[in-house]
Amino acid sequence: MDVVLNSTTEAIQNSTTSAVAGQQFELNTTTLLSIITNLSWLQIAVAIITIILSYDQLMYQIRKGSIAGPRFKFWPIIGPFLESLDPKFEEYQAKWASGPLSCVSIFHKFVVIASTRDLARKVLQSPSYVKPCVVDVAVKILRPTNWVFLDGKAHVDYRKGLNGLFTKQALSVYLPAQEKIMDKYLDKFVEMTKEGHTEFFPAFREYMCAISLKTFCGDYISDDQIKDIADKYYQVTAALELVNFPIIIPYTKTWYGKVTADMAMKIFEGCAQKAKDHVKAGKEPTCVMDAWVKLMQDGDSKTGRKAVRLFSNKEISEAVFTFLFASQDASSSLCCWIFQICADRPDVFQKIREEQLALRNGDPNVPLTTELIDKMHYTNMVVKETLRYRPPVIMVPYVVKKSYPVSDSYTVPKGAMVIPTLYPALHDPEVYEQPEEFIPERWEEGSKASEAKKNWLVFGTGTHVCLGQTYVMTSFAALIGKAAMLVDVDHKVTPLSEKIKVFATIFPKDDVILKFTKRKDPSKV
Numbered sequence: 001m002d003v004v005l006n007s008t009t010e011a012i013q014n015s016t017t018s019a020v021a022g023q024q025f026e027l028n029t030t031t032l033l034s035i036i037t038n039l040s041w042l043q044i045a046v047a048i049i050t051i052i053l054s055y056d057q058l059m060y061q062i063r064k065g066s067i068a069g070p071r072f073k074f075w076p077i078i079g080p081f082l083e084s085l086d087p088k089f090e091e092y093q094a095k096w097a098s099g100p101l102s103c104v105s106i107f108h109k110f111v112v113i114a115s116t117r118d119l120a121r122k123v124l125q126s127p128s129y130v131k132p133c134v135v136d137v138a139v140k141i142l143r144p145t146n147w148v149f150l151d152g153k154a155h156v157d158y159r160k161g162l163n164g165l166f167t168k169q170a171l172s173v174y175l176p177a178q179e180k181i182m183d184k185y186l187d188k189f190v191e192m193t194k195e196g197h198t199e200f201f202p203a204f205r206e207y208m209c210a211i212s213l214k215t216f217c218g219d220y221i222s223d224d225q226i227k228d229i230a231d232k233y234y235q236v237t238a239a240l241e242l243v244n245f246p247i248i249i250p251y252t253k254t255w256y257g258k259v260t261a262d263m264a265m266k267i268f269e270g271c272a273q274k275a276k277d278h279v280k281a282g283k284e285p286t287c288v289m290d291a292w293v294k295l296m297q298d299g300d301s302k303t304g305r306k307a308v309r310l311f312s313n314k315e316i317s318e319a320v321f322t323f324l325f326a327s328q329d330a331s332s333s334l335c336c337w338i339f340q341i342c343a344d345r346p347d348v349f350q351k352i353r354e355e356q357l358a359l360r361n362g363d364p365n366v367p368l369t370t371e372l373i374d375k376m377h378y379t380n381m382v383v384k385e386t387l388r389y390r391p392p393v394i395m396v397p398y399v400v401k402k403s404y405p406v407s408d409s410y411t412v413p414k415g416a417m418v419i420p421t422l423y424p425a426l427h428d429p430e431v432y433e434q435p436e437e438f439i440p441e442r443w444e445e446g447s448k449a450s451e452a453k454k455n456w457l458v459f460g461t462g463t464h465v466c467l468g469q470t471y472v473m474t475s476f477a478a479l480i481g482k483a484a485m486l487v488d489v490d491h492k493v494t495p496l497s498e499k500i501k502v503f504a505t506i507f508p509k510d511d512v513i514l515k516f517t518k519r520k521d522p523s524k525v
């Protein structure tokens, strides 16, 4: 490197002796060329690497400005890439604690993390500056024509056409089919653990996939197709992790993800046609696809929204795949935590059971309705507290469309990623006393927690707020309520049970080791 610097200095000194500007330029160029041609390949390589490294460090310093973050990029260029391949919850927590705004730079990507409630809300509610960040490969897997990539007015307009699919009224249509799946899987969980405890992470993921697909596609999807998608869906999650190779190379993670997504969308296309035939025949909707086709055809009498064109089977299949994609990981996370929490707290499970039987006058076979679920006061508080205590989505990555003055003293540069974090707001001791304790009663009406609407960021906020939030609350109150009446759940606690694993969303690190036993008399509390 010294050789390079010395020859460059020499060249500069030589060039200043020339009197005429034009001649000087010519001389400089000639000298520079002669220096370069006299350099060895090694010297050129060292010079290029030095320039790239200096540029990377300099850009990091400029973008970082005054916010928290490492003084220098310790690992040049790649930054903390290796750590991000195996993200640790404790490292995220340390980052959030380091300042309201903090940063990292991975390869040349600059990432700003907004950790306070107000900054997180501000980012989520600034659609003119930011839009949801999708990894490059997501466009290939979910397809470029997919509605999730719409922005601004186009997104808002499309969303309006979907909102009607997940209202309470719509959910009441899907409940009978959902209840069958709940019964089937509770039996399956008992059967699976006849011989003893087992890890439930895969079983809960399968259950969530099955219930979502039955809700979205009704009887148009077969059990074998559900099983096929459920078995392979984790490949889509792995392919769409934030840090992944952007080019799809055969037999890599992203390739397997795309193969699974294509297979699922092909199945959904067939289901969409069956839904169209069903609605055309004048029959009542039974699943999301039916309800959507009917909305496209007839419009929404409740909101006054007019009929739009009938979307193609391919368009419907792509959108339904995004429902699965948005719901699968977060719902599986909630499922793991709620069963672990209830098994560890028999008093909580017992109270749910008492409420469920009281509401059904002691008859556990009374079918689910949305009115019944609305009355499940304590059970609903348990679902809400589980979501606060272990929020499945801890951060939502957004990308900055134009320079974004996120605070008085800091502007996020265009092209950077900005990540609002949801977890700190949900563990804020100002609002939730003893935030690390699981206390369903904190959600009683009029309480500090129930009034602090701004802290409730479990489902995000703003134009991209979760489409399925009512669906989540309703279907989980229904599930844990039925489970309390029909089964006993025993949790094998390990040192890792309360440790958090990050795999897109969060899970107990030991994968939840449970045993389900059928209750002898479900009508008894």
Ligand code: HEM
Residues within 6 Å of the ligand: 124, 132, 148, 159, 166, 322, 323, 324, 326, 327, 330, 331, 334, 391, 392, 393, 396, 457, 458, 459, 460, 461, 462, 463, 464, 465, 466, 467, 468, 469, 471, 472
């Ligand atoms: C426990 C379960 C769930 C959690 C915690 C959750 C959370 C979230 C969060 C945090 C966002 C981002 C919001 C934002 O950017 O402000 C989101 C978006 C979304 N969620 Fe959920 N979600 C869950 C389940 C579901 C389900 C079951 C569905 C579908 C039926 C769904 C559909 C969506 C969709 C479509 C979006 C994107 C909306 C848009 O871009 O307009 N989610 N969800």
